[in-house]
Amino acid sequence: MELVYKNEKALFGIMLAVSLVVWAGLLAATMGMALVYVLLFFITYCFAQSALVSWLKGTGVRITAEQFPDLRERIDACCRRLGLEQAPEAYLLQMGGSLNAFATRFLGNDFIVLYSDVVDALEDRPDAINFYIGHEIGHLKRQHLRWSALLAPASIVPLLGAAYARAREYTCDRHGFHACDDLDSAQAGLSALAAGGKRWRQLSTAGYAAQAQQSSGFWMSFHELVGDYPWLVKRMAVVRGLAAGSEVEQPGRHGLAYLLALCVPRLGVGGAGSLLAVLALVGVLAAVAVPAYQDYVTRARMAQVVGVGQDATAAVERYFYAHGSAPGTLEQAGYAMADPNHVVQNITVDAANGAVHVFPADLNYRGKAIAFTPSLDENKRVAWRCGSDGIPARLLPADCRE
16 A cells, blocks of 8 residues: 555645745845844744643653553554654643644654543554554654755645645555554544544444535635645545545535635634634735835825926026026926826926925825925036925935935
């Protein structure tokens, strides 16, 4: 039996290619400064992961040859069967009825954590515990944790990141299945996760697997497409197929669900949570982007206003060279305003010193002027200084911020 789910390798290749392109782009765009941020991220990750491992060692019960030897023996046997040379540290945790498990990695050391409620639930079916253990060893065997940092950029890509996460779960179910002596034990392991510590014994695995046929609707399709885990009913159907020696054809997903899921990056908080997180992110971005866009539009219009003013100063300058004084009006200087975009409300010239004042039509800056003030340089040539007391400098062209 192939222990790797059919889509995992292909998805891994795509994830790796996308991530390498992103990392290379970041390094090129930041001239290597991205490495500093990677280092800071790694330090932050180490602190967070150290907190998890410290809590684990300070709270859980380490499974050893002396402490829960039956579990230690099963873990070692599963490692041998699955070809994992270095057996991980293992801990047993009481999680208040939660039925789960996880694998983690810290500074080159692998850990698996078993929840006591699952182990207790399967006490009379110990081989089913092999499925439970084998699933977590599958993550270590496939080095899912080792690759996670490199694949981080692609992991948030809509559809792709979640699809790879689900493929890994199917792969690990295959590892769990292979770790069992009795093929029905894998179904028992999933039954305990589905129905709890007592009721799982009465669960009809065929009936539960049949529920997978109801997963093709829009909402179930959407929430699976943005989630890291396949529906448990689908996992049961696949395991039953493996026990029967055949591949199960899963029901198709709703086409429109793909369109909506394409808008939701993988954020690791589930379908609805991811969507809410995206909406929150959109809100934050909008709060930043809308004012930035408004400034951009205003700057573009102010650049046009300055252009109109520069045409007027050119006329005033010509008049000065011809008559030795400033014109009384712009019309006297031969200037006719060209303002096809209607960005200027009014434009005047000061007969005393030849200063040109341009008043934008922008409602936010009505009555505020951009002033072009002339002076004579050492060669008796007119030099113009542009600026405004009432309009923020950030909205004016670079040569008009004095």
